[in-house]
Amino acid sequence: MKQKKVDPITMQVISGALDTIAEEMGHVLYRMSFSSIIRESQDLGAGLFDKDYQTICESESTPMHIGSIPAYLRGVEKTLQDGEWYEGDVVVHNHPYYGSSHTPDLAIIIPIFYKGRLVGFSANTAHHIDIGAATPGLIIDVADVYAEGMLFSGLKLYEKGKKNEGLAKMITANSRASVQLMRDIEAQIASAQLGVNRFQQLLDKYGEEFTFTAIYQLMDYSEKMLRSKIAEIPDGEYRAEGFLDDDGRNRDVQLPVVVTVKIKGDSVTVDLTGSADQTPTAYNVPFEGSCKVAAFAAFRKLLLDASKLEVPIPSNEGSFRPIDVVAPEGSIFNPIFPAAAEARFTQCNMMIDLIIRALAPVLPDQTIAGSSAAISFASYAGVKEDGNYWVFLEVNEGAYGGRPHSDGPDAIDNLMANTRNNPIEDLGMHLPMICDRYELRDDVMPGAGKYRGGIGVVKAQRVLTPGFITHESERHTHVPWGAFGGSEGAVGKCDIYNYHSKENVKSMYSKFSGYATKSNDVMAFYAPCGGGYGNPLERPPEQVREDVLDDFCTVQHAHEAYGVVLDQNLEIDRMATAARRSEMGG
Structure with a gap:
């Protein structure tokens, strides 16, 4: 007998309960973690999923993480150890050619059983500081995916509740930061187990059939609301293109990014045909786990902005269904195995920036001018006196473009990221580093407009031991665009110098791998500034x-x-x- 529809009030109560579960999972994960990239920056995502891998609910964290977990689950289906789920299993997975966003983002997945039957999954992902790649923390200039570090494909860290000690030992033996890595994985397990327990309690309270009826109604509602917003956009094809600085090896060879947004009725296709071929470095984007997720995030930002809606739309599978993504095999957004694909974030940011630019003519009150769209992801590492490594990952802020009714926000993550800055006090207490400068840029002006662009950050980090820096950023050559008469923003830059000889400055490319540093070397990152929105003479x-x-x-x-x-x-x-x-x- 088919379950009748759930009444709106009860459905809202269940929706609130699901949101709370996801938020609690995320909270447990970052509160229990040891590495600052998870504990402070909250580079993570958590949620619940049904047995068909559809998103039931997700934490309000980094969109790139949570939107990718269904792809992880589909990849695990193809690679699962023993080929069967059992109560007490805990799977670790990060293979970029089996759904993961990229290799450092390990997923922990625990099946949810109810009355002896598999009904769904509790899962999370988090960025780990080192999984044994060729360079500490991050990797860009490598030949293939095997050089990115340990690859996990549906491996069971726990089998029917029993820990796989051999796998755990292998993990700790292959990381420069093994203690933090295993403790962070344990935090992920605690988070996912909490999700299992909370969901089982929800099923006990409302019953399995009733609860899932409400869940699928919520999915249909989210889909309906997004489709109604898409239907308001005139049918047509909207195109924008930009350029990425280089691939991290072949310098001064820009990489085109071409975005064509095709609106037809209440559906949208994001077509990346015309974008650069895949690169010989790790500067590629896993299609399932990152490229498609960037498109999902773009339209949720544009059309389901909670601040502009009377009632927030639940973040679930329904918000993915109206969106299709096309990227030719062998392109930078859909590389062919075994191409490396670890350094994949700035391309996604550029993709979203161009989706916004393409739609600006038909969505003038919902789009913004060009943002920095160039997340700065830096890895600092060195060897302590006892011979052990220290590794620190940092996400630096950028700036948004001017908006239809206000200036672009200054010094803030965008467009795909949602991480927090790491307190410099925490840095000084735990690592041999000193932050010499952390403020808004004053060497360039943001894009002028009726509403000016946001101002990028400048951060100068000094290392106190010899070691290595790897840096992934973008937009040293491609200026953030101005909108509706606003002027362009300003490009970013990155300098390295020694604290005791500041006049000898080395200008760096936007991305570089394993740069060998001396004690008191400083990396100063200058984020791009956003473009202006509207005629500056109207300010x-x-x-x-x-x-x-x-x-x-x-x-x-x-x-x-x-x-x-x-x-x-x-x-x-x-x-x-x-x-x-x-x-x-x-």
Whole structure:
């Protein structure tokens, strides 16, 4: 007998319970972890999934993580040790050609049994600081996926509740940070086990059939709401293109990224045909675990923004269904095994930035100008006096583009990331590093506009021991775009110098692997600044003056970009401003 529909009030109660489970899973994971990339930055995702791998609920964390777990589960189905799930199993999985987002993101998956039957999965992913790759922490310039570190394909760390001691020993023997790695995995297991327990309690309370009826109604509701938003966009094909700096080895050879957004009725296809061929380095994007997830995130950001909806739309499988993604095999967004694919984040950010740009003409009130779209992911590492490694992973902030009704946010992760900055006090207490500078950029101006672009961060990190730095970033050559009359933003840069000879600065490429450092070497990262939105001459002179007083804008830039003239007391010269703006066409 088919279960009747669940009434709206009860469905909302169950929806709230599911959201709470996912949030609690994420909370347990980052609170119990030892490495700062999980504990402080919260580079993780957690949720529940049905036995067909559909997302039931997800934590409010990094979109790249949670959206990828269904792909992990589909990959595990093909590779599962013993080919069968049992109560007490705990699977570890990270193979990028079997659904993972990239190799450092280990998934922990525990099956959920109810009354002796498999009904779903509790799972999470988290970025680990070292899984034994060719360079500590991160990897870019390598020949194939095997050089990225340990590969796990549906392996059972626990079999029917019994720990696989051989696998655990293998993991600890192949990481430069083995203690943190295993403790972080244990935190993931605790998080996933909590999800199992909480979901079983929910089934006890409402019954299996009733609960899943509510779950599938929630999925259908999310799908319906997203389709209704897509249907408001005029049918057609919308195209945008940009460039990536290089592949981490072949310098000064830019890589094209071409995005065609095809709207047909209430469905959308993101077509990446025309983008660069796959690279000979790890600068490729796993199709299932990262490329498709970036498209899902883009449209959830554009069309299901919770701040613009009277009722938030549940984050579940329904929000994925209306979106299809096309990327030719052998391209940078769909590499062919065994191509390496660890350094895959900045390409996804550029892809989302271009989706926004493509749709800007038909969604002017929902899109923004170009963002930095160039996550800076840095690995600092060295060897302690006792011969053991220290490894630190850091995500540096960028900046958003100007928005339809406000300035672009400064110094914040975008577009695909949602990680937090690592407190410099924590850094100094646990690692042989010192943060010499951490502030907004003052060497360039953000994109001018009625609403200016966000200002990127500058962070200078000094290492106190010899070691290595690997850095993945982007947009040293491709400027964030301005929208609707706004001007372009500013590109990023990266310098390395020694603290005791600051005049000898080495300008670095946006990405590099295993750079050997000496004691007191400093890496200074300057994030790109966002583009402006709208005509700069429509920005109120009073607001321009406030920016000057806040050191967000120079007097010269106020004059040249905004047509605002300030006297020696930094007061607005009304007559001179009117004349200057008239001269500029305002």
